[in-house]
Amino acid sequence: MGDLATSPFVRQELIPERAAPVKVTGVVGFLRTRLFNSPTNILLTIASALLLWFTIVPAVKFLLIDAVWSGKDRTACLAQNAGHTVGACWPFIQAKFAQFIYGFYPEPERWRVNLTFLLAALLLLPLLIPRLPAKGLNAGLFFVAFPVVAFFLLLGGGLTGFGVSWTAGALSGFADGVSELGQKLSRAGEATAVIGPLLLLLGKLVGLVGWATSGLIWPLLWLNGQIHAFARPVWADLAATAVVVSLILFILNGGIRTGWRALVVSVATFAGIGIVIAVMGLDRGGLPIVDSGLWGGLLVTLVVSVTGIVSSMPIGIALALGRRSTIPLVRFFSVVFIEFWRGVPLITVLFFATYMLPLFLPGNFKIDGLVRALIGIALFSGAYIAEVIRGGLQAIPRGQSEAANAIGLSWWKTTGLIVMPQALRHVIPGLVNSFIGLFKDTSLVSIVALFDLLGSVHAAFADPVWATPTTLFTGFAFAGMIYFVFCFGMSRYSLFVENRLNAHRT
Secondary structure, three states: OHHHHHOOOOOOOOOOOOOOOOOOOHHHHHHHHHHOOOHHHHHHHHHHHHHHHHHHHHHHHHHHHOOEOOOOOHHHHOHHHHOOOOOOEHHHHHHHHHHHHHEOOOHHHHHHHHHHHHHHHHHHHHHHOOOOOOHHHHHHHHHHHHHHHHHHHHHOEOOOOOHHHHHHHHHHHHHHHHHHHHHHHHHHHHHOOOOHHHHHHHHHHHHHHHHHHHHHOHHHHHHHHHHOOOOOHHHHHHHHHHHHHHHHHHHHOOOOOOOHHHHHHHHHHHHHHHHHHHHHOHHHOOEOOOOHHHEOEHHHHHHHHHHHHHHHHHHHHHHHHHHOOOOHHHHHHHHHHHHHHHOOOHHHHHHHHHHHHHHHOOOOOOOOHHHHHHHHHHHHHHHHHHHHHHHHHHOOOHHHHHHHHHOOOOHHHHHHHHHHHHHHHHOHHHHHHHHHHHHHHHHHHHHHOOOEHHHHHHHHOOOHHHOOOOHHHHHHHHHHHHHHHHHHHHHHHHHHHHHHHOHHHO
């Protein structure tokens, strides 16, 4: 037994060959592991392939293979003239391309739109490239200086005053309006027996507020009168505004000890504003005025979407912080504001801003129709952005704020330097999703007589010169491709930002 236990074993037959390992790399490996690795995935793969076959192939055939690429009118896009089944009528897009981009903007002035697009691209691209320096200066130019320059480029006109004149006019109008309201309440109190004394008291209080406001702003009104005594009041107003604002910033930032930097920045800013006024001739009437009713196409789409996106961010941040505030009045106002704007559809907001808002304004106070729509969209979108940002704020542990307080940071520094950057990083997908939705929702402005890209395409269908069976589909396909390019670009850039910010976690 011992010999058998210790004797070596020698196999007399070869071991059968093992099966080759399953390939998990390359195209075959991808198909085997991702598409055909289970009966369910096999069925989904086959269904998806059939869906793509019945959608992508007809679309490519319509847009490229059967498309008509040249022609002067509708006859080129008719099947009997083309000799085959006609797909997309691209001559229609070529003929209406300027209308799709500029709307009814006067042709001799379209260089102003092109210059605005160019300036926007030159200022936006450096902001999107992380490695480029001077982000603070670039952001200031894009978010502060560019909107003003774009406004006067697109709308035209010049300046009749500056900060002092506008402030004096606004406060004077407020005081007059309050005084008029007080008089109306007093007259209503005299005519009403039930609540007459209450209305009389309220009218006197409101009138007292108007009288006090008029008394407080008399130095500003006096300064405004002195400014308009000059031959060129715009420059006098600019100088007076620069002196007042610079002194206020100098004093608030520490005066002689630490306020010099704020003073230099303020003076440099007003000097840049003066250069812009001189170059654009805003003190001499500026460029010819182009009413916003003539704007249209991609111009309106970009103006509405970019203004809504940029302006909704600070509104959303303020409302999100207000909803988490410990001050009951601030929290109550933020909650009511958010829930109100989230509770009404955007179409209702646009209708109210366009047709109802002018009924509530004083007779001598008018707001441009496009500006009214922009304000409504900004407030509407800001309410949704607020909830997205509030979700990011709730994801930040309380220990972050407590640690900042422990080292002596104020609430503003804690929020701006510690809490908010982390919260915004967490909600990048939600923010970009809201921005994409807002960009596509700009097509709703066509309901209130603002012809955006989709509205201009729809208006072009009424031209009998291009009335063909495929014109409608060609126009919508063109608009869809433009929307897709912008939305896909925002989506991919958000993924780039996410990967860059989360690189340290991998």
